Amino acid sequence: MCGIIGYIGNKQARDVVLKGLKRMEYRGYDSAGIALLNGGLHVTKCKGKVKALESLIDSKDEGFVGIGHTRWATHGEPNDVNSHPHTSNSGKIALVHNGIIENFNSLKQKLESEGYSFYSDTDTEVAVKLFESVLDKNPELSLEKAVQLALGQINGAYGFAIVHADFPDRIIVSRKGSPLLIGVGDGEMLIASDASAVAEYTDKVVYLDEGELAVIQKDSYQVLDSNDVELTKEVHELAVSLEEIEKGGFPHFMLKEIFEQPKTISDSLRGRLNPDLGTITLGGLSNVMDKLVNTKRIIIAACGTSWHSALFGEYLFEWLAKISVEVEYASEFRYRDPLINEGDVVFVISQSGETADTLAALRKAKEKGASVYGIVNVVGSSIARETDAGVYLHAGPEIGVASTKAFTGQVTVLTLIAVSLAIHKGVIEKAESDRIINALARIPSQVQSILDRSEQIKNIADLFTYAPNFLYLGRSFSFPVALEGALKLKEISYIHAEGYPAAEMKHGPIALIDDMMPVVVIAATKHTNDKMVSNIEEVKARKGRIISITSEKNQEVKELSEFNFTIPDTEDVLSPLLSVIPLQLLSYYVAVNRGANVDQPRNLAKSVTVE
Numbered sequence: 001m002c003g004i005i006g007y008i009g010n011k012q013a014r015d016v017v018l019k020g021l022k023r024m025e026y027r028g029y030d031s032a033g034i035a036l037l038n039g040g041l042h043v044t045k046c047k048g049k050v051k052a053l054e055s056l057i058d059s060k061d062e063g064f065v066g067i068g069h070t071r072w073a074t075h076g077e078p079n080d081v082n083s084h085p086h087t088s089n090s091g092k093i094a095l096v097h098n099g100i101i102e103n104f105n106s107l108k109q110k111l112e113s114e115g116y117s118f119y120s121d122t123d124t125e126v127a128v129k130l131f132e133s134v135l136d137k138n139p140e141l142s143l144e145k146a147v148q149l150a151l152g153q154i155n156g157a158y159g160f161a162i163v164h165a166d167f168p169d170r171i172i173v174s175r176k177g178s179p180l181l182i183g184v185g186d187g188e189m190l191i192a193s194d195a196s197a198v199a200e201y202t203d204k205v206v207y208l209d210e211g212e213l214a215v216i217q218k219d220s221y222q223v224l225d226s227n228d229v230e231l232t233k234e235v236h237e238l239a240v241s242l243e244e245i246e247k248g249g250f251p252h253f254m255l256k257e258i259f260e261q262p263k264t265i266s267d268s269l270r271g272r273l274n275p276d277l278g279t280i281t282l283g284g285l286s287n288v289m290d291k292l293v294n295t296k297r298i299i300i301a302a303c304g305t306s307w308h309s310a311l312f313g314e315y316l317f318e319w320l321a322k323i324s325v326e327v328e329y330a331s332e333f334r335y336r337d338p339l340i341n342e343g344d345v346v347f348v349i350s351q352s353g354e355t356a357d358t359l360a361a362l363r364k365a366k367e368k369g370a371s372v373y374g375i376v377n378v379v380g381s382s383i384a385r386e387t388d389a390g391v392y393l394h395a396g397p398e399i400g401v402a403s404t405k406a407f408t409g410q411v412t413v414l415t416l417i418a419v420s421l422a423i424h425k426g427v428i429e430k431a432e433s434d435r436i437i438n439a440l441a442r443i444p445s446q447v448q449s450i451l452d453r454s455e456q457i458k459n460i461a462d463l464f465t466y467a468p469n470f471l472y473l474g475r476s477f478s479f480p481v482a483l484e485g486a487l488k489l490k491e492i493s494y495i496h497a498e499g500y501p502a503a504e505m506k507h508g509p510i511a512l513i514d515d516m517m518p519v520v521v522i523a524a525t526k527h528t529n530d531k532m533v534s535n536i537e538e539v540k541a542r543k544g545r546i547i548s549i550t551s552e553k554n555q556e557v558k559e560l561s562e563f564n565f566t567i568p569d570t571e572d573v574l575s576p577l578l579s580v581i582p583l584q585l586l587s588y589y590v591a592v593n594r595g596a597n598v599d600q601p602r603n604l605a606k607s608v609t610v611e
């Protein structure tokens, strides 16, 4: 949430910052702003997107040091005044912030009583006034020392980038709970909350850890821990290519990412799945496989789409690996007093690896003595670095706010883990694991065959574009898919949609069904087919409009449906990887028809780094 970028070097900071902000706009798009140092501090900011900011900046806005921000509002509505950067009363310090300062009210009162004036409704403004007050009281301090001293008074989460007109050779950054990295260039340095913003300039990055502060200069960076001790940080090689973070001819990132899935699923399988030998190798878990094999209980914590994958993981681990699983909303888990028994294993799932609640759930589980493993997409993210072991998705950057390829990547990785565990535990017949492994190897081409028929889904979308409600029903492995289909539709098209276990419909939602209600039925698992057929009949009896997703072999469901989209036949446990694709496309086409901003839906941001 909120994108932060900073530049110091020989280029015009304005150009680098604006470009970086555009790349990170998916992190927040309520307002944008930039501060440049050039013989003084020059701040430009406004409500709206980076484009609006760009139109306010002209070639006179020069300088080789700058910071920028794209905002997802927490405290204070999106308007020009609440936009970042925020400045000190002297007009010399500017800062951008990602996170929430929880004690901002008490700090504000104190600072006001000392004579500092406030203009915005944000929590952030207290930070810049606090840094100013520390410097006013201790004029002998360097900027970094003053910031370090002031940070001790701030409760909450932050990623800060700070510039000061009297210290024009440096940018100070610090993080606690919000991601920040340093892009290490040759005679130039960048800082950003996201690797996509620096990838164009360097492939060397240093990730800041919790509580660290860095002094960024043109030719050097110095990282200090909270006790002011200088640290030697590892320089990582960035594996993000420019191609991956551009639209590549597609009108939206979301559509590009949907169409990338044959490749991203293959990438998740590559080097791990061996159909010839009927084996699965997961390097990231090899050291902990014994622990996993012996565990009596797995807890999976996640948010949003990743929670839907987690729910699928529950069904899958129980079905194949015979392990008891509990799925938790990370936001609930972190504030409960969960009972963790010796030997329990906790998995956290996250595309971004930065979701605040998931990170907090991870820490809570560790605190309670659990081993915590990650299923993460973004390499080097906080969750990836804090887990004891894990498996990367290798899906590449996901820029569309609506998660698509990350979901199929998560489902693929969960399937690899479950089958591998089942094999290691000896609870699966070789014939069955061979069958699943071979079917898994066919999934990428089957996904492609679905995408090749995307026009059929578009035709259905055209008919239901203005439906006010949708119901999604599924059983067994198709239930998490129903939840995911409903979430996709509501988040990008703003249509109210609910996902339900098909049988639960009779306990309430059936009252909603009439001849105006589209009911998307995911009838993709053979072992629940008869029951799904009964549920379809129940909907039809009340004149609901059935749109079914089912295997090409399922004549019965096809005939019962008003609209049908077939998916290739596969194993029940793998069906979510196919059945979710038409649902992603349906939500995409409906949203486009409604003129919605598909990649940047209202009120949302890609990675939720505040709780």
Ligand code: M6R
Binding pocket: 303, 304, 305, 306, 307, 349, 350, 351, 352, 353, 354, 355, 358, 401, 402, 403, 404, 487, 488, 491, 606, 607, 608
């Ligand atoms: O990065 P994460 O997977 O941790 O993000 C979790 C959710 O915020 C995310 O899945 C969200 O629900 C998506 N917008 C759904 O499309």
